[in-house]
Amino acid sequence: MxxxxxxxxxxxxxxxxxxxxxxxxxxxxxxxxxxxxxxxxxxxxxxxxxxxxxxxxxxxxxxxxxxxxxxxxxxxxxxxxxxxxxxxxxxxxxxxxxxxxxxxxxxxxxxxxxxxxxxxxxxxxxxxxxxxxxxxxxxxxxxxxxxxxxxxxxxxxxxxxxxxxxxxCIMVEGRCQLSSYVTGASPNRHGVCSPAHFVRWDEHPDGGRSVRLNQVLIDRFGQSEPAGYPTVCKGRFVVGDETFHALEEPxxxxxxxxxxxxxxxxxxxxxxxxxxxxxxxxxxxxxxxxxxxxxxxxxxxxxxxxxxxxxxxxxxxxxxxxxxxxxxxxxx
Amino acid sequence: MHTMKLSLGPLQYFWPRERTLSFYREAVQWPLDIIYLGETVCSKRRQLGTRDWIALAAELAESGKQIVLSSLALIEAESELGMLQRLIEDGRFLIEANDLSAVQLCKARGASFVAGPSLNVYNHRALALLMSDGLQRWVPGVEQGETLLRELRTAVLADGLGMPELEVIAFGRLPLAYSARCFTARALDVAKDQCGFRCIEHPDGLPLATREGQAFLRINGIQVQGEQITDLGPELPVLRELGIDILRLYPQAEGMQDVVAHYDLALRSPTPPPRIASRNGYWHGEPGMQPVATAQA
Structure with a gap:
């Protein structure tokens, strides 16, 4: 091989x-x-x-x-x-x-x-x-x-x-529009996923941080929690009553x-x-x-x-x- | 004036057998020209099996409407290829190819096909290649809007080629992604192999919100959809001018008859209809989802 x-x-x-x-x-x-x-x-x-x-x-x-x-x-x-x-x-x-x-x-x-x-x-x-x-x-x-x-x-x-x-990549490559749904930029057309200029980190008074992609909240992290890059597929979301990595963990x-x-x-x-x-x-x-x-x-x-x-x-x-x-x- | 047709796209969700059958037996009475039937998301959804879909197609075809058999967007197992083969070998109906596997099998059989939105066609050359393989109608992928279609059309005409029939997604939740993983099973904490077909409990998919409560996506088995239901009705004048032949309306659990009636009236009206759902950002060269005011801190 x-x-x-x-x-x-x-x-x-x-x-x-x-x-x-x-x-x-x-x-x-x-x-x-x-x-x-x-x-x-x-x-x-x-x-x-x-x-x-x-x-x-x-x-x-x-x-x-x-x-x-x-x-x-x-x-x-x-x-x-x-x-x-x-x-x-x-x-x-x-x-x-x-x-x-x-x-x-x-x-x-x-x-x-x-x-x-x-x-x-x-x-x-x-x-x-x-x-x-x-x-x-x-x-x-x-x-x-x-x-x-x-x-x-x-x-x-x-x-x-x-x-x-x-x-x-958790999705079938070439078939994922999560990035473009939020930012307009896609892997297929623009060669990018969740481009950095759409990412915004906010610090909170309690030492935690939140991260947004073109204003959509992808995740929040506690003070000591490791924070990964905010692709949509690796964020934490709410489904039913649960908040979790609904698509995939980092x-x-x-x-x-x-x-x-x-x-x-x-x-x-x-x-x-x-x-x-x-x-x-x-x-x-x-x-x-x-x-x-x-x-x-x-x-x-x-x-x-x-x-x-x-x-x-x-x-x-x-x-x-x-x-x-x-x-x-x-x-x- | 250019006459546009209305199609009912394939059912993206999983409904009980009787509900599915009665939905289509009503739908065939609605002012639609084309009905797409079949499972495009998950091969484990077998309230209607391949034979049932083909039998339903034969029944609905008696109405005189065009019936198209849609196929899976993601094919992994040999059993899934077998399902695809049965759809194509039946030979009575046009096939919607949502994967290259279907294109290859149609090509080998000399059967024409509709290129569905998950087949990646982005330019005039790819379109011409597929037309020589049997592509008769093209449903562009979700991220392709007015400008891209206009440029593509210009390029096709400059090459001295003809356009295939052009069908755009006018109404419904946009399919955004497919995975080997079942997100419904994950959300309900069951294994995919023992999923219990729980997506049947969510006839419009399972809502996914951000941690500040913004409705964001819909989980639909191995597929992820945008939460917003898009509506291209108000864009009808541009759609006409672009030579769009068919408007696709994706089935929703409730109120579908009204949606069809709304579009039917719109096609017969000199002025564009009012918006009944969200603006489609993709169509305007923007992010697909429309910005929503962020919740107050």
């Missing part, structure tokens, strides 16, 4: 490569990718440097081009495909049909991976994308159980990549203990989420998974998840909590 790691900027890209990533994924500094955050992503020159750095070490760079252009902006996405080809990216990760169609016609030799944003969860959906646009790999949305992933590996026309670690996905099953199922690549995270996260999480994968390769029969690996990963998890998420039936 290949290890695919996030690169929010050039130092993170280098850190991921140095820590043993087989491939990194990165985006340009605009709305063509799903982490269009201020201060993040690559200029043309930085991406060229990043590709040179990776290629000199025999590793790959994938370009995240995974948002949905409307008609008026399609030309920018097409121009970004042109850049991916001319810079020598090893693949584009795309979700939108017009982008995939343009890439497959203009640069048939440039590999196309279906992004998680493409919401393909079944063999027929994957077959559509394969027949139509010649995708070579697909990233699965974080909705399937491990049994469903195993079955899909048998039936899929293309190798599959699954999320191994990182922030957990927690991260961690599939380390499933590594043998994912490998035996024939999963082609494991993806680490977190282009918005810093160099320390990328280096530590990449190193941990590299070690785990290498040990598995060396001795699959004797592999077990080491406590030190789990500790290292927990330190980088949201709220220091991890979950098997949808891979585990009880989570549903």
């Amino acid at each position: 290949h290890l695919v790691c996030p690169a929010g900027n050039l130092p993170a890209l280098q850190a991921a490569i140095d820590a043993g990533a087989d491939a990194v994924y990165a985006g340009f500094r605009d709305q063509t990718n799903a982490r269009a955050f201020p201060g993040l992503n690559f200029s043309d020159e930085e991406l060229r440097q990043g590709i040179a750095y990776a290629h000199a070490r025999g590793r790959k760079v994938y370009l995240a081009l995974n948002t949905y252009p409307d008609s008026a902006r399609l030309a920018l996405w097409q121009a970004t495909v042109d850049k991916a080809a001319s810079f020598g990216c090893d693949a584009i990760i795309a979700a939108e049909m017009a982008v995939l169609d343009y890439a497959s016609r203009s640069y048939p030799q440039l590999a196309r991976h279906l992004s998680v944003q493409g919401s393909a969860t079944t063999a027929p959906a994957l077959r559509y994308m394969h027949e139509r646009f010649g995708i070579e790999r697909a990233v699965l949305p974080r909705v399937l159980s491990i049994q469903q992933v195993e079955r899909l590996c048998e039936q899929s026309p293309v190798p599959l990549e699954v999320f191994a670690f990182g922030s957990l 927690t991260s996905l961690n599939t380390l203990e499933l590594l043998p099953r994912l490998a035996q199922a024939g999963v082609a690549a494991l993806k680490i989420e977190g282009r918005q995270r810093g160099v320390a996260y990328v280096a530590s999480v990449t190193r941990t998974w590299r070690d785990a994968l290498d040990r598995y390769r060396a001795s699959p029969q004797h592999w077990s998840a080491k406590p030190t690996w789990q500790q290292a990963l927990s330190q980088h998890a949201e709220g220091h909590q991890t979950t098997l998420g949808p891979y585990h039936r009880n989570w549903h």
Whole structure:
């Protein structure tokens, strides 16, 4: 299994490569990718440097081009495909049909991976994308159980990549409008979820804090309570008489203990989420998974998840909590 | 004048069998042109199974109205693919594809389909590709409003292509998100596998409010909806000018006959109707929900 790691900027890209990533994924500094955050992503020159750095070490760079252009902006996405080809990216990760169609016609030799944003969860959906646009790999949305992933590996026309670690989108990727319902800005169209300029923190006299997204109260925290980033899906709300994390707790996905099953199922690549995270996260999480994968390769029969690996990963998890998420039936 | 049609969108909630059947037997008498039938949210909702929906479709089709069979937005299990296959293989009715799985199965069969709002179509090229696969009608996703549709239309015409039938969500709670997790089961503290089909107790979904009491979202099984019921009636002049062919009205537990009557009258009236529910921010290029004055501290 290949290890695919996030690169929010050039130092993170280098850190991921140095820590043993087989491939990194990165985006340009605009709305063509799903982490269009201020201060993040690559200029043309930085991406060229990043590709040179990776290629000199025999590793790959994938370009995240995974948002949905409307008609008026399609030309920018097409121009970004042109850049991916001319810079020598090893693949584009795309979700939108017009982008995939343009890439497959203009640069048939440039590999196309279906992004998680493409919401393909079944063999027929994957077959559509394969027949139509010649995708070579697909990233699965974080909705399937491990049994469903195993079955899909048998039936899929293309190798599959699954999320191994990182922030957990609770909704089917590419099908979530919670951010745009509140702010007007969506992951699909603008590459952002709950953008920071809509976030307002208020301090209370009792030492507590409340956080609003475009004026909608997402949560309140007591003085000593850890406070996470206010995406709608991780807020506390009132349903019936109960106030609780009605959609999801702030927690991260961690599939380390499933590594043998994912490998035996024939999963082609494991993806680490977190282009918005810093160099320390990328280096530590990449190193941990590299070690785990290498040990598995060396001795699959004797592999077990080491406590030190789990500790290292927990330190980088949201709220220091991890979950098997949808891979585990009880989570549903 | 451009004649617009009215459709009854698929029932998003879970109602008891008899209530569902009697709702549709009344609805078929209402001034609607198109009725969408079928389960789009959760395959465990089986008060009406796939065969029952197909039988109901055949019964309602005798009215002369167009009956469309809607399919699931999120397909995970092979049993769910089997349900989808049965809907498509019946072959008598147009299919609403809410996932690429349905597009692929329709394409393989040479069957035309309606692209539902959870299928991500954002531009003229994607639309043209899907039209060559059998797309006959398109329901844009919830975040696409007037400006985006206008730009898309201009681009389609510039390419010398024709538009498919265009259907917009005119009335109802907007479907915002889907998950592997059942939020109704979570709220009621039961496991999804032993959910007891408790969403049947909430015929308009389960209200979710902020911690200061602002009504915010509706939990509907694995789907999350906006709380506000949107109403595009007052936008009728623009909808006409944009060439919208069909207005979709999503079923609500109460008062649906009046909603249909209101829109029917609006279509026959020279002036736009008064607003009967919330303004749809998305339509105007704004956040989908309308700001509500925050509670006084």
